[in-house]
Amino acid sequence: MIQITTGDSRPVFQQIVDGFRMQVATGELLPGTKLPSTRGLAMQLTVNPNTVAKAYSALTAEGLIESRQGVGVFVCEPRQQLSYEERRRRLDTAIQQLVTTVITLGFEPDEILDALEKELAPLLRKSS
Amino acid sequence: MMSDYVIETSALSKTFGRKQALRDLTMSLPRGGVHAVIGSNGAGKSTLFRILLGILSPSSGSSRILGVESSQLTPEVRGRIGLVHEEHTLPAWMKVRDLVALNRRLYPQWDDDVHREVMGHFDVHGDQKISELSRGERAGTSLAMALAQGPELLILDEPTLGLDVVAKQAFLQSLLFVGGQEGRTIVYCSHQMDEIERVADNLVILERGEVACLAAPEDFCERVSYWVTEGLSPRVANGSIPGLLQAREIEGQRHLVVLDQGDDLGERLRGLGAVSVQRLPVGLDRAVNAYLTRGHHAPRR
Numbered sequence: 001m002i003q004i005t006t007g008d009s010r011p012v013f014q015q016i017v018d019g020f021r022m023q024v025a026t027g028e029l030l031p032g033t034k035l036p037s038t039r040g041l042a043m044q045l046t047v048n049p050n051t052v053a054k055a056y057s058a059l060t061a062e063g064l065i066e067s068r069q070g071v072g073v074f075v076c077e078p079r080q081q082l083s084y085e086e087r088r089r090r091l092d093t094a095i096q097q098l099v100t101t102v103i104t105l106g107f108e109p110d111e112i113l114d115a116l117e118k119e120l121a122p123l124l125r126k127s128s
Numbered sequence: 129m130m131s132d133y134v135i136e137t138s139a140l141s142k143t144f145g146r147k148q149a150l151r152d153l154t155m156s157l158p159r160g161g162v163h164a165v166i167g168s169n170g171a172g173k174s175t176l177f178r179i180l181l182g183i184l185s186p187s188s189g190s191s192r193i194l195g196v197e198s199s200q201l202t203p204e205v206r207g208r209i210g211l212v213h214e215e216h217t218l219p220a221w222m223k224v225r226d227l228v229a230l231n232r233r234l235y236p237q238w239d240d241d242v243h244r245e246v247m248g249h250f251d252v253h254g255d256q257k258i259s260e261l262s263r264g265e266r267a268g269t270s271l272a273m274a275l276a277q278g279p280e281l282l283i284l285d286e287p288t289l290g291l292d293v294v295a296k297q298a299f300l301q302s303l304l305f306v307g308g309q310e311g312r313t314i315v316y317c318s319h320q321m322d323e324i325e326r327v328a329d330n331l332v333i334l335e336r337g338e339v340a341c342l343a344a345p346e347d348f349c350e351r352v353s354y355w356v357t358e359g360l361s362p363r364v365a366n367g368s369i370p371g372l373l374q375a376r377e378i379e380g381q382r383h384l385v386v387l388d389q390g391d392d393l394g395e396r397l398r399g400l401g402a403v404s405v406q407r408l409p410v411g412l413d414r415a416v417n418a419y420l421t422r423g424h425h426a427p428r429r
Contacts, residue, residue: 006321006322006325006413007322008411009408009410009411011345011346011411012326013346014346042304042305043301043305046304046326047326048304048327049304050162097391101406101407104405104406
């Protein structure tokens with residue numbers, strides 16, 4: 001279930017997008033699941049329906065969800081639109097950014113890996 | 129033909145004695161959606177709305193509302209504008225039922241279903257006197273009437289001030305899901321960022337009588353970033369940090385909020401002597417706060 005926190009470091013739009021990405025990644029939302037309507041989710045969260053509509057269209061552009069005319073919005077079958085090389089390049093960039101940030105914090109590599117593993121744990125549970 | 133803009137001002141200025149309340153304000157608010165107007169106290173919000181509605185005349189410049197010159201507003205045009213004011217000033221001696229009956233006669237587009245739907249969120253009975261209502265109930269009563277009149281443009285000025293969480297929730301739900309409809313424009317003035325985040329399609333930041341920023345909340349947040357730096361010598365002037373909105377010294381670290389800077393700012397800060405630099409995400413609340421309190425060293429748009 002998506003939750004909105006006001007005063008969060010992310011705007012409402014981003015919280016909705018991130019919330020669905022995470023739920024799809026953890027398997028909490030399976031392909032074929034029907035999502036609430038724009039208005040339904042907006043009412044549930046007490047947010048402007050246009051903001052939900054914007055989040056849905058960003059997720060549609062990412063290929064995460066699809067709208068079926070007159071039926072509703074559904075979680076898509078996972079499909080990789082990017083080549084392995086491109087995904088690998090993005091992974092490396094993200095990791096470089098992470099490393100440059102944490103390197104100055106003075107932690108032992110083990111502790112950093114532990115923290116990373118903890119963040120990845122929900123994803124690992126899904127694939128096992 | 130309907131104008132594409134519900135509110136247009138051109139070089140609008142207003143001075144009260146020596147105080148300049150509005151300075152050369154030029155802005156256009158497009159039709160549709162929720163425009164959230166924010167600004168510090170004294171930013172000119174109430175002056176602006178009084179001029180727009182023809183209650184006050186400007187010192188110079190012009191303004192149009194629903195495509196009509198503010199000074200030429202006819203009762204018919206006024207009837208297409210709904211107002212909900214912070215004080216929810218309703219005649220205290222009247223019964224709710226009588227007040228509603230009065231308004232029903234005034235507005236040709238009056239919609240009983242809309243009125244009933246909004247009132248359903250609030251526990252108010254027709255035979256109660258206005259003076260017996262709580263603040264939240266008065267807010268609900270005035271929103272119900274403003275929406276039932278079927279306004280093309282609804283202006284709300286700090287409508288939830290002093291409301292408890294339950295009344296506030298009922299108010300926002302009614303506003304968004306009964307009040308929000310195709311083609312209607314809602315102008316929402318508030319200092320409460322938690323509400324702004326929920327309702328706004330578009331942010332209008334008013335500052336010192338000028339429009340400082342017009343953007344979707346997520347686009348505005350994208351432009352602002354937060355940096356924690358260590359080791360920046362006090363000799364490094366805040367003025368040499370590009371895009372700086374706000375700088376604070378917290379336990380030896382300098383915390384910076386900047387506008388329109390990419391990741392390369394990190395390198396730049398290291399170049400200025402910072403030994404550690406960390407970029408953190410920033411929420412709407414802090415972003416707006418930094419924007420409104422930015423000092424004279426910061427870039428003006």
